[in-house]
Amino acid sequence: MALRRFRSCFTKLQVVANYHSFVRLCSSTYKSKYSIENIYPNSDPNFLRKVEFKQTYNNDTEEEFTGYIPLDDISIKAVRGSGPGGQNVNKVSSKVEVRFHVESATWIPEWIKKNLIENEKGRITKDGDLVVTSEKTRTQMLNQADCLDKVREMIYNSAKKPVEMTEEYKKVVAKRLAKANMERLQRKRADSLKKKNRRSE
Structure with a gap:
């Protein structure tokens, strides 16, 4: 047994x-027929982790900012929030501070750096670091994402080129200015007539 x-x-x-x-x-x-290897047979799934993927710019040409911010080139620090935090106040460092040195940032084109330094003078320290903070939410990750969005918005605004005015557009602007000036003079005359009528009474 x-x-x-x-x-x-x-x-x-x-x-x-x-x-x-x-x-x-x-x-x-x-392997499923819908797997990455079958759909994109020649692609490398780890290409984002490679060192050579880091974005650089040729300073001789006016290249655009793509929105890519390398986290290795910026400093991210969590600090205590200054506002009311409810149960988390003085317990969780939810406020996030992001800073980076503008001049040494290879992921920003040189022609945009000049405009960025000019537009964001109040946010740049004596050492040349651009400092952005966020305490919009009670979580670090969302505040970090908000800081990165702010940095992108600043760079995009600095990348805007002045619109070249055509002759037709210049004429339209001149007509609008003349019309506004005429309306201002008419209001001024009407006010002076009111004052005269009051004095005569």
């Missing part, structure tokens, strides 16, 4: 072991 039980248990263990090895074999060899 004992020998039969041993053989039965050994057979069950063999079946379980064979099943697990079969599952491993299927999972390692089977």
Whole structure:
């Protein structure tokens, strides 16, 4: 009886072991037709982690800012919020401060850096660091995302080029200015007439 039980248990263990090895074999060899390898056979899924992916700009040409901000080139620090925090006040550092050195930022084109320094004088320290803070929400991740959005918006605004006025547009602007000036003079005359009428009464 004992020998039969041993053989039965050994057979069950063999079946379980064979099943697990079969599952491993299927999972390692089977690929769905919708898998990344089948849809994009020549793509590298780890290309974002490569060092050579870091974005740089040629300063000789006026390239645009793509919105890419390398987290390795900026400083992200969580600090205590100054406003009311409810149960989390003085317990959780939810406020986020993002700073980076503008001149050494290779991911911003040179022609945009000049405008950024000019437009954001109040946010740039003596050392040349642009400082952005956010305590919009009670979570660090959302405040960090808000800081990065602010940085992108500043760079995009600094990348806007002045619109060249055409002759037709200049004429339209001149007509509007003349009309506004005429309306101003008419209001001025009407006010002076009111004063004269009051004095005569």
